[in-house]
Amino acid sequence: MPSLFKTPVSALSGVGPKRAEQFEKLGISSVGELIQFYPRAYEDWSEVTPIADITEEGTYCVKAVVGSAVSNTMLAGGRFICKTTVYDDTGTVKLVFFNNKYISQMLAYGAEYFFYGKITFDSYGSQMVAPAFSPARQGPHIHPVYRSTAGLNSKTIEGAVQKSLKMLPETVGDPLPEGIRKKFDLCGLRKAIEDIHFPKTTADLEYARRRLVTEELVVLNLGMRSLRDHSRTLSGVKIHEDFSAQFEELLPFELTGAQKRAIADCVNDMLSKPSQMNRLVQGDVGSGKTAVAASVCFTVIKNGFQAAFMAPTEILAAQHYETFQKLLEGTGVTVGLLTGSLRESDKKRVRSGLADGTIQLVIGTHALITDKTEFNNLGLAVTDEQHRFGVAQRAKLLSKGDNPHLLVMSATPIPRTLGLIIFGDLDISVIDELPPNRKPVRTVLLPASGRGRIYKFIREEVSRGRQAYIVCPLVEEGELEGVASAEEYAAELMLKYFPDIPVGVVHGKLKPAEKDAVMDGFARNEYKILVATTVIEVGVDVPNASVMLIENAERFGLSQLHQLRGRVGRGDAQSFCVMISDRMNQVTRQRLEVMCSTNDGFKIADEDLKMRGPGDFFGERQHGLPQLAIADFADTKSLELSQKIADEIMFRYKDLRSDELRLLNAEIDRLFSRGGHNTMN
Numbered sequence: 001m002p003s004l005f006k007t008p009v010s011a012l013s014g015v016g017p018k019r020a021e022q023f024e025k026l027g028i029s030s031v032g033e034l035i036q037f038y039p040r041a042y043e044d045w046s047e048v049t050p051i052a053d054i055t056e057e058g059t060y061c062v063k064a065v066v067g068s069a070v071s072n073t074m075l076a077g078g079r080f081i082c083k084t085t086v087y088d089d090t091g092t093v094k095l096v097f098f099n100n101k102y103i104s105q106m107l108a109y110g111a112e113y114f115f116y117g118k119i120t121f122d123s124y125g126s127q128m129v130a131p132a133f134s135p136a137r138q139g140p141h142i143h144p145v146y147r148s149t150a151g152l153n154s155k156t157i158e159g160a161v162q163k164s165l166k167m168l169p170e171t172v173g174d175p176l177p178e179g180i181r182k183k184f185d186l187c188g189l190r191k192a193i194e195d196i197h198f199p200k201t202t203a204d205l206e207y208a209r210r211r212l213v214t215e216e217l218v219v220l221n222l223g224m225r226s227l228r229d230h231s232r233t234l235s236g237v238k239i240h241e242d243f244s245a246q247f248e249e250l251l252p253f254e255l256t257g258a259q260k261r262a263i264a265d266c267v268n269d270m271l272s273k274p275s276q277m278n279r280l281v282q283g284d285v286g287s288g289k290t291a292v293a294a295s296v297c298f299t300v301i302k303n304g305f306q307a308a309f310m311a312p313t314e315i316l317a318a319q320h321y322e323t324f325q326k327l328l329e330g331t332g333v334t335v336g337l338l339t340g341s342l343r344e345s346d347k348k349r350v351r352s353g354l355a356d357g358t359i360q361l362v363i364g365t366h367a368l369i370t371d372k373t374e375f376n377n378l379g380l381a382v383t384d385e386q387h388r389f390g391v392a393q394r395a396k397l398l399s400k401g402d403n404p405h406l407l408v409m410s411a412t413p414i415p416r417t418l419g420l421i422i423f424g425d426l427d428i429s430v431i432d433e434l435p436p437n438r439k440p441v442r443t444v445l446l447p448a449s450g451r452g453r454i455y456k457f458i459r460e461e462v463s464r465g466r467q468a469y470i471v472c473p474l475v476e477e478g479e480l481e482g483v484a485s486a487e488e489y490a491a492e493l494m495l496k497y498f499p500d501i502p503v504g505v506v507h508g509k510l511k512p513a514e515k516d517a518v519m520d521g522f523a524r525n526e527y528k529i530l531v532a533t534t535v536i537e538v539g540v541d542v543p544n545a546s547v548m549l550i551e552n553a554e555r556f557g558l559s560q561l562h563q564l565r566g567r568v569g570r571g572d573a574q575s576f577c578v579m580i581s582d583r584m585n586q587v588t589r590q591r592l593e594v595m596c597s598t599n600d601g602f603k604i605a606d607e608d609l610k611m612r613g614p615g616d617f618f619g620e621r622q623h624g625l626p627q628l629a630i631a632d633f634a635d636t637k638s639l640e641l642s643q644k645i646a647d648e649i650m651f652r653y654k655d656l657r658s659d660e661l662r663l664l665n666a667e668i669d670r671l672f673s674r675g676g677h678n679t680m681n
């Protein structure tokens with residue numbers, strides 16, 4: 001099998017350069033990749049319906065003989081139509097095909113086939129338009145449907161897959177050792193591959209799928225473990241003294257027990273272990289992760305090293321910069337900000353401060369990992385919201401120092417089984433306690449007709465000294481009918497409802513300096529109401545805000561709504577989240593009602609994953625993991641099984657380099673080199 005990944009698809013008969021190009025569009029360049037291009041769906045051709053039994057329109061599989069030669073008729077505009085009639089023991093059906101000149105060669109008069117497609121009725125009887133078909137000698141089976149592209153349909157792909165399966169050697173080396181397969185009831189690779197493409201029964205298909213899904217997740221699982229083990233062999237930057245008590249004195253509040261534990265975990269990693277720290281601190285919105293990160297940075301800096309804090313957005317970088325600067329005032333620690341939108345001269349100044357070590361702590365965005373940024377002696381890299389960065393970018397930041405420690409902060413609560421894989425290369429501390437006096441945010445769902453009442457309520461809150469966010473999903477004018485742009489919305493709000501109250505507007509199209517100015521104004525309580533697009537989604541911290549009004553709530557995912565709601569309820573006042581939606585079907589209503597029923601980020605993430613699948617959950621390819629061919633991150637059962645099998649493999653064979661795991665190891669390399677993942681060793 002490995003050699004088939006080196007055999008180009010053009011080695012298959014019937015695949016010329018043009019076809020090969022079309023295959024390339026589907027991400028297939030080798031025969032091995034084609035074999036791993038699993039069907040996206042299946043049609044059940046194992047249940048044949050006698051023609052006479054078909055009395056209602058619908059999709060059927062019939063087994064019938066071609067009863068007349070296929071006729072070809074030209075239509076206006078060069079189009080043409082092919083017709084024939086087929087029969088079984090009970091009746092006849094008319095077949096119609098458009099613009100396929102090969103039909104008359106493909107369907108032999110008097111031969112028997114399976115025909116699969118939609119049957120409709122007219123005054124002349126029943127007919128099938130453009131059914132799929134295969135010779136009856138193939139026997140009843142489950143028929144594969146492949147993802148297709150322009151010029152390359154499922155049938156053609158199926159033919160190429162058939163040819164490529166013939167190239168498989170008699171015995172295919174199996175990445176999963178036999179003992180493991182037996183113990184966990186998994187079929188051999190060869191059978192799995194044949195049955196995933198051309199299963200005879202649904203039971204065969206399920207068995208094949210189970211085997212391939214499990215293997216892929218085991219490969220992923222072991223790959224992530226190997227990343228972690230590798231980093232554990234690197235000796236980390238030497239930290240000799242713990243300065244967290246000194247840092248605590250700088251804070252205007254007492255740390256919670258959970259914050260203290262997370263800090264202690266980090267300091268412990270750096271003080272007592274010979275290797276690099278690789279730790280994830282996970283805590284729900286508002287749980288106080290920033291103070292944890294700041295404390296760890298402080299200890300590293302006081303030990304004579306630099307620390308870098310990478311944030312996902314410019315707004316957040318600017319906010320953290322201000323917080324850190326205030327907090328560290330008078331301690332002698334020098335703080336810098338490095339983001340893409342700074343003036344070139346400012347960037348240059350900060351970069352030279354980092355290179356010569358005069359800046360000890362830098363807060364920044366992706367600008368931190370560009371080649372131009374160099375550090376004097378980076379001792380700690382902190383990344384916020386790590387799944388947005390991915391394994392490769394994290395590695396890039398770490399490469400800026402000599403094995404610096406790594407601290408990853410994540411507010412996105414990820415279901416446990418999935419977390420184990422995604423963060424498989426990290427140790428985890430969970431902040432499972434909110435700062436004292438926090439009250440759960442009260443959440444309601446209203447139709448647009450309730451807006452007037454909410455505006456009144458916002459006015460009352462403002463008169464009590466509080467502030468409010470109003471989130472609109474879009475900025476472009478008229479991008480979607482019925483969805484107000486932030487600008488338009490704010491203008492109407494200021495004129496009609498709040499002429500006497502200062503309203504700020506912030507959206508993605510503003511220049512960074514303009515955005516900063518508005519955010520600052522809101523943070524300083526100069527603006528009482530902030531109309532915003534989702535630029536405020538992650539991390540923004542204005543504890544005085546007590547109302548979050550979300551327009552067109554149906555357009556957001558649950559995890560995003562939870563993030564937005566997390567912008568309020570960050571102080572001791574009772575806070576409120578109001579979701580407005582007029583476009584609700586049953587499913588949307590159910591989804592939004594989850595928000596009203598719980599404030600628990602983990603429960604919400606679980607629901608979100610169930611309802612939307614991992615692609616949407618993380619945003620396309622944002623989770624930073626390799627792309628999977630068949631497994632699904634939402635499939636908790638398989639995730640758990642793969643975890644068990646990976647444990648068993650490591651228990652039995654100890655080392656991934658052992659000879660029995662040679663093929664499995666090659667699969668790990670291959671999976672992690674897909675989609676730009678080449679961080680494996």
Ligand SMILES: Nc1ncnc2c1ncn2[C@@H]1O[C@H](COP(=O)(O)OP(=O)(O)OP(=O)(O)O)[C@@H](O)[C@H]1O
Nearest residue numbers: 253254255256285286287288289290411435539541
């Ligand atoms: N122990 C504490 N006691 C009181 N207030 C705290 C404590 N820890 C943090 N805070 C305050 O709580 C607010 C939220 O903290 P922080 O911004 O660190 O949250 P976070 O975990 O980063 O949340 P998010 O993921 O939503 O950004 C801040 O205003 C912070 O000053």
